[in-house]
Amino acid sequence: MTFRTALVSLLALPVSLWGSFAFADKKTTADQSKRVLVWDTKALFEKPTVHETKERPAKGLRSFFYEGAKYKGKPTWVFAYYGTPEGEAPDGTWPAVVCAHGGGGTAYPEWVRFWNKKGYAAIAMDLEGHLPGGRSHQVEGNFPTGVGHLHAGPSRIDWFGDRALPDEEQWFYHAVADVIRANSLLRSFPEINSKKIGLTGISWGGTVASSVAGVDSRFAFAIPVYGGGFIHESDNEGLAQWFPPKNMTEAQFRDYRSKWDPSAHLPHAKMPMLWVTSVADPVFQIDIFAHSAQATGGDSRLCMRPWMIHAHGNGWNDAPEIWQFADSIVKDGPSLPKLHRPETKPDTRIVRTKYEGKGKFTEAWIYFTSSNGKWKNRKWNFIQCSIADQELVSQKALPGNTTAFLVYVFRDRGGYRDNHAASDLVEFKK
Numbered sequence: 536m537t538f539r540t541a542l543v544s545l546l547a548l549p550v551s552l553w554g555s556f557a558f559a560d561k562k563t564t565a566d567q568s569k570r571v572l573v574w575d576t577k578a579l580f581e582k583p584t585v586h587e588t589k590e591r592p593a594k595g596l597r598s599f600f601y602e603g604a605k606y607k608g609k610p611t612w613v614f615a616y617y618g619t620p621e622g623e624a625p626d627g628t629w630p631a632v633v634c635a636h637g638g639g640g641t642a643y644p645e646w647v648r649f650w651n652k653k654g655y656a657a658i659a660m661d662l663e664g665h666l667p668g669g670r671s672h673q674v675e676g677n678f679p680t681g682v683g684h685l686h687a688g689p690s691r692i693d694w695f696g697d698r699a700l701p702d703e704e705q706w707f708y709h710a711v712a713d714v715i716r717a718n719s720l721l722r723s724f725p726e727i728n729s730k731k732i733g734l735t736g737i738s739w740g741g742t743v744a745s746s747v748a749g750v751d752s753r754f755a756f757a758i759p760v761y762g763g764g765f766i767h768e769s770d771n772e773g774l775a776q777w778f779p780p781k782n783m784t785e786a787q788f789r790d791y792r793s794k795w796d797p798s799a800h801l802p803h804a805k806m807p808m809l810w811v812t813s814v815a816d817p818v819f820q821i822d823i824f825a826h827s828a829q830a831t832g833g834d835s836r837l838c839m840r841p842w843m844i845h846a847h848g849n850g851w852n853d854a855p856e857i858w859q860f861a862d863s864i865v866k867d868g869p870s871l872p873k874l875h876r877p878e879t880k881p882d883t884r885i886v887r888t889k890y891e892g893k894g895k896f897t898e899a900w901i902y903f904t905s906s907n908g909k910w911k912n913r914k915w916n917f918i919q920c921s922i923a924d925q926e927l928v929s930q931k932a933l934p935g936n937t938t939a940f941l942v943y944v945f946r947d948r949g950g951y952r953d954n955h956a957a958s959d960l961v962e963f964k965k
Contacts, residue, residue, distance in 0.1 A: 570799040571790075573702045574750060579604065579715040582723040586612060590684070591667045593644040593675055601660075601720050603688060604712035606704065611688035613713045614667065615660035618647045619726060630731035630865040631656040633717045633754075635710075635747075637738030637762065638691065640847055641665055641680070645672035649851050653858045654866070656727055658717050662710045662743065664690045672848055688713075691739075695777045695795075698787050707795045710743045715751045722753070731755050731865035735857065737850035738762045738818065742797060745827060748808060749800025756864040757804065758857055760811045760850045762819050763827030764797030770909045771820060798830055805833040809860040809871070811850075813843040814902055814941075820910035825941070825960035836860075836873055839943045839957035841902070855953040872896050874927075874958040877942050884932040886918075888942045888958055889925060896944035896954050899927045903940035913938075938963055 586600040593616055600612035619629055632655050634646045642659045644667075650657035661667060664687030668680035683690070688709040689697065697705045714734065722729040733756040736744030741762025748757040767778050767788070775781075779788050793799050810828040814821045821839075828837045838856045843849065851857060862868030872892030879886050886901055899920035906913035920927040920942065927942060939962045946954040 569793055570803070571793040572750065573708060573794050574604075574712055574715070576715070576750065579712055580719055580751075580753070583716045583720050584610070585720070588614075590614070591674075591676065591678065593673065596644055596647055600686070601716060603716050604703070604709055606688045606709065609686070611664070611709065611713075612684065612686035613660050613662075613688070613716070614642055614665070614684070615658050615717065616642050616644050616647050616667075617656070617658045618651050619656040620651045620654050624726060625654075626728075627726075628728035628731075629656040629726055630654070630733070630755075630861075631658070631721050631727045632861065633657075633714060633721065633732065633734045634659040634851075635714050635734070635736035635740035635743050636662060637736075637740045637847060637850070639663075640737070640740070641667045641669075641674070643667075643672040643847065644674060645848070646851055648673065650858075653861075655861070656721070656724075658721060660713060660717055662691075662713055662740070663706070664688045664709075693777075694774065695783070695791065698777075698783060698791070702790075702794065705795075707743070707746075711747055711750065714743060714747045718751055718753060728865075729753075733757065733861050733865065735760065735851070736762065737847055738845065741819070742766070745797035745804075746795065746800045748804035748806065748831075749797065749802070752803075752805060754806050756807045756809070756861060758809045758811060758860060759827070760854070760857070761816055761824075761845055763810065763824045764799075764801055764830065765823040765826050766796055766819075767792065768826070769820060769823050771818060771911065773818070797827060801827060801830040802832045804831045807833060807860075807864055808835045809838055809856065810835065811838045811840070811843075811854050811857060813845070814839055814841055814915060815911070816843075816845055817911060818845055821941075821960060822910055822939070822962070829959055836871060837941075837957040837959070838871070838955050839902070839941065840955050841943075854955070856955055859953065869895070871954055872944055872956040874942055874944065874956055876959045877940070877961055879933060879961075884935065886920070886927075886929040886933055886940070886942065888920070888927040890927060890944070892954075892956070893924060896922075896946045896956070898947060899942065899944045901929055901933065901940055901942050903933060903937050905934055905936045905938060907938055 741759035943957040
């Protein structure tokens with residue numbers, strides 16, 4: 536069965552029902568908690584001390600420890616892999632990317648090599664106080680996973696299991712600091728163009744990167760994959776369990792919202808950002824992810840690939856938009872399409888969406904749901920859009936019982952799909 540023949544044809548409900556819904560726009564209802572900046576950015580912006588090591592070597596890459604924030608009075612050491620592309624750098628210096636792994640991950644040689652092949656220097660570090668282990672993503676030696684080292688900072692305890700500890704002893708504090716310090720380190724290398732350093736993070740690393748984007752304005756771009764902010768608004772039981780009334784005191788919850796959750800920091804993120812996910816991501820559902828994209832202080836774009844798998848590897852290999860976006864910012868490459876917020880008139884329920892990037896995509900669709908309840912259980916359906924010069928127009932009316940939708944486009948070149956771009960997620964609230 537082809538993609539088109541699988542589309543579901545739904546009957547529209549009476550127009551009178553449509554009038555009972557109202558738009559819910561997170562751009563105007565973002566977390567208004569006053570931000571508390573707990574990091575000493577002046578210190579973190581300084582070049583960190585590097586300690587060479589023979590631990591966990593990776594062929595063709597440099598491995599070392601660099602000093603992160605202090606933990607119980609002493610500097611932490613952060614293990615990292617670093618590599619540059621082969622050949623001579625254009626204009627004498629390379630653009631670069633800082634790579635923040637997700638929960639249970641580590642410094643992955645494959646991630647560094649991925650960016651090296653795209654013409655970027657890259658650094659991937661372990662954010663959980665461990666040395667690389669296992670065999671995944673070109674980690675060598677088959678060492679055991681989760682092994683700490685003498686100068687390690689705190690390890691992650693579930694999600695927020697260390698919430699009762701002082702700020703400087705909590706894992707999230709150190710993860711953000713470690714990423715900022717990686718940026719400071721790259722900026723000190725003579726082969727790196729300090730104005731062309733970007734940031735990407737996967738899953739929990741996407742959440743870390745989202746907060747960093749609002750704390751470290753030196754990054755040229757940021758690309759969170761899967762993970763973002765507004766975690767306290769998630770209906771995912773695995774995330775929601777950490778918040779009141781089940782966990783956290785009210786004081787801890789206020790601390791979380793003002794210090795750690797990216798929603799407090801994203802309005803301060805002014806660099807271009809690309810948010811990459813699937814509409815059915817099992818961890819960070821599309822509602823909080825899309826709200827994160829809407830909350831930023833600069834140019835922010837949502838890349839929605841409908842069937843993207845939540846995993847390391849997939850989080851850098853499966854979305855060409857990641858490196859295409861990076862190229863558009865620091866290599867003068869072509870920009871991705873940009874979709875504006877869809878508009879829907881109650882009398883017709885035809886969806887119209889203005890866009891930028893004519894000729895950069897070949898198909899346009901509405902992804903909509905008529906379901907309520909938990910986002911992970913919602914069924915999604917499709918309506919194709921016609922592509923006009925400056926506007927996308929739905930070929931069918933949006934059903935009157937629609938609860939949420941977004942518009943997305945992509946370019947199909949003989950089965951290879953790229954240039955995915957999506958609009959804001961529009962929700963209807965009774």
